[in-house]
Amino acid sequence: xxxxxxxxxxxxxxxxxxxxxxxxxxxxxxxxxxxxxxxxxxxxxxxxxxxxxxxxxxxxxxxxxxxxxxxxxxxxxxxxxxxxxxxxxxxxxxxxxxxxxxxxxxxxxxxxxxxxxxxxxxxxxxxxxxxxxxxxxxxxxxxxxxxxxxxxxxxxxxxxxxxxxxxxxxxxxxxxxxxxxxxxxxxxxxxxxxxxxxxxxxxxxxxxxxxxxxxxxxxxxxxxxxxxxxxxxxxxxxxxxxxxxxxxxxxxxxxxxxxxxxxxxxxxxxxxxxxxxxxxxxxxxxxxxxxxxxxxxxxxxxxxxxxxxxxxxxxxx
Amino acid sequence: xxxxxxxxxxxxxxxxxxxxxxxxxxxxxxxxxxxxxxxxxxxxxxxxxxxxxxxxxxxxxxxxxxxxxxxxxxxxxxxxxxxxxxxxxxxxxxxxxxxxxxxxxxxxxxxxxxxxxxxxxxxxxxxxxxxxxxxxxxxxxxxxxxxxxxxxxxxxxxxxxxxxxxxxxxxxxxxxxxxxxxxxxxxxxxxxxxxxxxxxxxxxxxxxxxxxxxxxxxxxxxxxxxxxxxxxxxxxxxxxxxxxxxxxxxxxxxxxxxxxxxxxxxxxxxxxxxxxxxxxxxxxxxxxxxxxxxxxxxxxxxxxxxxxxxxxxxxxxxxxxxxxxxxxxxxxxxxxxxxxxxxxxxxx
Numbered sequence: 098x099x100x101x102x103x104x105x106x107x108x109x110x111x112x113x114x115x116x117x118x119x120x121x122x123x124x125x126x127x128x129x130x131x132x133x134x135x136x137x138x139x140x141x142x143x144x145x146x147x148x149x150x151x152x153x154x155x156x157x158x159x160x161x162x163x164x165x166x167x168x169x170x171x172x173x174x175x176x177x178x179x180x181x182x183x184x185x186x187x188x189x190x191x192x193x194x195x196x197x198x199x200x201x202x203x204x205x206x207x208x209x210x211x212x213x214x215x216x217x218x219x220x221x222x223x224x225x226x227x228x229x230x231x232x233x234x235x236x237x238x239x240x241x242x243x244x245x246x247x248x249x250x251x252x253x254x255x256x257x258x259x260x261x262x263x264x265x266x267x268x269x270x271x272x273x274x275x276x277x278x279x280x281x282x283x284x285x286x287x288x289x290x291x292x293x294x295x296x297x298x299x300x301x302x303x304x305x306x307x308x309x310x311x312x313x314x315x316x317x318x319x320x321x322x323x324x325x326x327x328x329x330x331x332x333x334x335x336x337x338x339x340x341x342x343x344x345x346x347x348x349x350x351x352x353x354x355x356x357x358x359x360x361x362x363x364x365x366x367x368x369x370x371x372x373x374x375x376x377x378x379x380x381x382x383x384x385x386x387x388x389x390x391x392x393x394x395x396x397x398x399x400x401x402x403x404x405x406x407x408x409x410x411x412x413x414x
Numbered sequence: 415x416x417x418x419x420x421x422x423x424x425x426x427x428x429x430x431x432x433x434x435x436x437x438x439x440x441x442x443x444x445x446x447x448x449x450x451x452x453x454x455x456x457x458x459x460x461x462x463x464x465x466x467x468x469x470x471x472x473x474x475x476x477x478x479x480x481x482x483x484x485x486x487x488x489x490x491x492x493x494x495x496x497x498x499x500x501x502x503x504x505x506x507x508x509x510x511x512x513x514x515x516x517x518x519x520x521x522x523x524x525x526x527x528x529x530x531x532x533x534x535x536x537x538x539x540x541x542x543x544x545x546x547x548x549x550x551x552x553x554x555x556x557x558x559x560x561x562x563x564x565x566x567x568x569x570x571x572x573x574x575x576x577x578x579x580x581x582x583x584x585x586x587x588x589x590x591x592x593x594x595x596x597x598x599x600x601x602x603x604x605x606x607x608x609x610x611x612x613x614x615x616x617x618x619x620x621x622x623x624x625x626x627x628x629x630x631x632x633x634x635x636x637x638x639x640x641x642x643x644x645x646x647x648x649x650x651x652x653x654x655x656x657x658x659x660x661x662x663x664x665x666x667x668x669x670x671x672x673x674x675x676x677x678x679x680x681x682x683x684x685x686x687x688x689x690x691x692x693x694x695x696x697x698x699x700x701x702x703x704x705x706x707x708x709x710x711x712x713x714x715x716x717x718x719x720x721x722x723x724x725x726x727x728x729x730x731x732x733x734x735x736x737x738x739x740x741x742x743x744x745x746x747x748x749x750x751x752x753x754x755x756x757x758x759x760x761x762x
Contacts, residue, residue, distance in 0.1 A: 309518040316473060316513075317533045317584065318505035321498075327532075331523050407568040408522055 102400075109396050116388040117169070121162050123384065124377040134375025135178045152178070165381075174382035179374045185382040188367065193386065195265065196364040199355065200348035202279055203286025204341060210287065211294035211337075216325045218295070219302035230295065238292035246285040246358040253281060265361050282359040286352060290344055297340055301333040308332075331405060338405065342398035346391030350384070420591045420624040421447040421470065426484035428462075428469045435697040439465040441648035442484075449591065450622040452615070454635030454656065456671070457645035460693050463628045466645070467596045470626070471511055472501050489591050507537045509592040510585035512614070515601040516577035520569035526553075527565030530584050537588045552583040557613060575606035579613070586617065593618060594626045599634060611638055632675060636660055644668045647694050647704040650723055654733035662744035664726055664735040667705045703738070711739060 124131070132148040149155060168174070174185035214234075218227045237245075253260045260281045266274040305311065306329055314324045353365030364383060371379035403410045428440040440462045447453055455463045468474050470486050472493035486493040489508050493501060513519040520529060530549040534540050540548065546565065553561035556579040569577055578598065585593060595614055599607035611627075615638045618625040629635055635642055636656060643653040644667065652665040663669045670689040691708040694700055700707055706716040715738050726740050727733030 309513055309515060310521040312473065313511075313513055313519040313581070313584075314521070316471060316505055316511045318502040318507065318537060319532065320502060328521050328524070332521070406523055408570045 105396060105400065109392060112392050113389060116392060117166055117385055118162060120381055120385045120388060121165055122158070124381060131178060131375050131377050169382075169385065174385070175378035177371075177376055177379050179371075179376045179379075185378050188379065189364075189383050189386055192362055192364045192367045192383070193349075194267075195356075195361055196349045196352060198275075198279060199282055199286060199352050199361070199363060200345055202276075202283035203348065203352075204290060204345055206283055206287035207290040207294050208341070210291050211298060212330070214295045215298035215302055216330070218299045219306060219329075220321065220325060222303060222306075227299075230299075234292040234295050237288055240288075242285060242289045243354045243358065245288050246282070246355055249281050249285055250358065265359075282352075282355050282361060285355050285358070286348060294337060294340065297336045298333065301336050302329055305329045305333040335402070335405060338398055338401060342395045346387075346394050349390055350387040418448045419446055420449050420451075420489060421445075421626075422485075422487040423470060424485045424487075426466070426469055426482065426486060428465050428474060429481045429483070431479040431481075432697060434695075437696045438648050438699075439696065440469055443645075443648075443650055444484075445643065445650070445653070447592070447624045447626070449624055450619070451641070452618055452625045452627065452639040454639035454642045455626060455628045455645060456630065456632055456635055456642060458630060458693055460647075460696070461645040462648040463630075463645050464596050467511070467594045467626065467628050471505070471509060471594060472496070473511070503537075506533050506590070507588045508590055509594065510588070510590040512578075512581055512585050512593065512595040512598045514597040516569075516574055516581050517601065519581055520577055522569055524568075525565065526567050526569060526572070526580055529569075529580065530587050533584065533587050549583070549587070552587055553580070555617070556580075556583045556586070557609075558583070574602050575610060578602060578606075578610050582610075582614065582617070586621070589621065590623065592624045592626070594628070596628045597630070598627070600630070607634070614638075632660075632671060644671065647696065647699055649704065649736065650734075651705065651737070652733075652735040653723075654727065655731045658727075658729070658731065658733055662741075664733065664740040664743070665705075665737050666709045666711050666741065669741060670708075670710075703736075711741075713739060 130145065130149075131152055131154065132145040135152070136144065136148055153161060165175075172186060174189070177183045177185055177188065214230050218230045221227050240248075261278055266278050302325075311324060311328055314328045315321075319328070350364055350368065352363055353369055355361070356363040356366045364387060368380060368383045368387075371377075371383065423443060423445045426440055426443050427438055430437045430439060443462075443466055445453070455466065457463045465474070469482055470488075470493070472486065474480060474482055476482055476494075482494055485495070488504060491500070491504060491508070493504065496504065520526075527546060527549055530552060531540075531542070531545040534545040534548055535542070538545075550561045550565060553564055558564055558576060558579050564572070564576075564580075569580070572580065582598075593614075598614065599610050602610060611634055614625070614627070617623070625639075627635060627639055639656050641653060642656045642659045644651050644659070644665065646667050652659060652663065652668045654664075659668060660672065663672055667689070670687070673687040674689060676684075676686055689708055694704055694707065700717070702715070702717045702719050703709070703712075703721050706712050709716065719738070721736045721738045723734050723736040725732060726735050728743050
């Protein structure tokens with residue numbers, strides 16, 4: 098087990114190095130000249146060249162990468178190019194909790210809805226409820242998230258007035274208020290993921306429910322709900338857990354539409370704004386962090402397979 | 415009906431609606447079983463023996479496409495007229511089942527112990543500790559070494575034979591009155607098969623449990639059961655005391671089955687006699703006797719008129735067969751009959 102863990106960690110470090118190099122090189126792919134972005138239009142060629150040197154944009158790429166990475170490891174990702182020229186780490190760390198909270202809350206809400214729906218659907222295969230759930234999931238799946246978000250705002254915020262919009266209260270300031278303000282945006286995210294989760298889990302459950310050990314559990318007199326929860330759910334959750342890991346990593350960096358709709362200061366808005374302004378240290382820092390989180394989450398997912406299915410654990414020596 | 419009767423099956427029919435028509439997998443089967451009695455059910459694949467086992471359990475989910483007619487009473491309770499909750503109480507505590515493949519009938523993510531303790535806690539209301547103690551005792555009874563250590567292992571860490579022992583322990587945990595073993599050794603190594611069968615028989619005897627042993631293997635049934643029921647195309651074709659069926663089969667199908675088993679007493683290079691043809695299409699069975707198209711003794715009447723299952727026994731024990739022209743009884747046939755004495759012992 099420990100050998101496997103060490104190997105896994107080695108893999109993790111290698112992937113992170115590759116990702117960080119990719120993120121660093123990304124700057125050269127960004128449209129526009131960073132010097133122009135910083136100084137604005139109407140300066141001489143010499144002034145731009147001088148600015149580029151000042152930003153450390155000439156010189157050996159690898160040397161610059163190593164320096165950047167070294168600084169990153171000590172927690173220094175440089176300063177923003179755009180006034181007020183904030184510390185990158187500070188800005189990113191301010192935006193990250195918003196995105197993480199939205200993504201986590203959205204996924205939890207999606208799971209909370211998807212698991213019972215999938216269990217109901219699978220245990221009544223081909224019945225009216227199963228078909229109704231299937232049809233509504235496809236309907237939800239085909240609604241673009243911005244539309245879903247707008248509808249939720251129109252109904253629950255503007256129409257019924259149950260929830261606020263375009264406000265964000267930090268968790269540290271008032272936890273309850275924070276959850277209250279995060280509810281609608283999280284629900285928007287949940288609806289995006291719900292349909293897929295339900296379909297995937299329902300189909301895996303159907304396969305499991307035809308296994309002999311489910312019949313054997315029935316023949317022991319176990320109640321149906323208990324069989325679903327204790328016998329069928331765990332062996333059926335591989336695809337769902339994999340999907341969950343991918344979704345969580347993806348959502349942290351790409352809830353832009355939801356952040357825009359609800360005017361939330363998350364990672365997505367930060368990256369888009371910085372990229373538009375040519376603020377490359379900000380983009381580098383934010384993307385590096387998102388990528389690192391993504392990689393770590395998926396390594397965790399890999400390790401969780403051992404819990405889900407004891408057969409994938411290495412035999413004890 | 416005496417107090418001893420554990421199982422009463424009356425004219426049970428199990429029908430599946432398929433694209434090609436209604437398939438009667440079990441077609442009018444009646445039988446009864448007393449405490450401590452062992453019944454072997456034999457037949458080819460598709461003869462309906464496994465479906466009969468599941469129908470007796472009440473494990474067949476009925477609905478638009480599946481229907482069960484007739485009645486099954488276990489310990490006096492009508493299985494199919496019971497509510498799902500009553501049926502669940504019956505399962506495990508009154509009737510239990512051992513399945514064919516121990517590789518798939520244990521949940522791969524559940525520990526061996528949990529498989530047994532959960533039923534003990536549900537049916538007997540034992541607490542965690544008492545259930546674990548009883549489970550360890552059960553594992554010891556089914557011949558599993560180091561039972562305490564096995565409790566925390568996962569099914570994949572055990573061999574096939576050990577797993578089937580766990581399945582048997584699981585089935586026995588709440589002292590059922592009736593045990594249905596559906597091809598319990600088919601998926602196991604030949605060397606392990608005999609051990610498992612002997613274990614089942616001795617447990618059934620010591621617990622005075624009524625047992626149904628379903629098998630396509632006549633050898634598994636011979637010498638281990640009190641009575642044998644031969645099934646063909648969803649119907650019972652012959653049923654009698656095990657020795658009598660093996661020594662003097664009265665139905666041509668039973669005779670064919672017995673002739674297709676190799677025997678040690680045969681001279682080398684003896685050709686095995688197989689039954690020609692294949693079982694009928696169950697969505698469209700023949701009009702008369704279902705075995706008629708394959709029967710070497712077929713007459714015109716067999717093709718038009720379905721034979722009833724009738725008492726044809728000449729001894730004290732009951733011997734029923736569904737044949738218009740049953741084979742002669744060994745005793746009355748004299749020298750013409752092939753020597754079948756001691757056959758049952760030889761192939762068991």
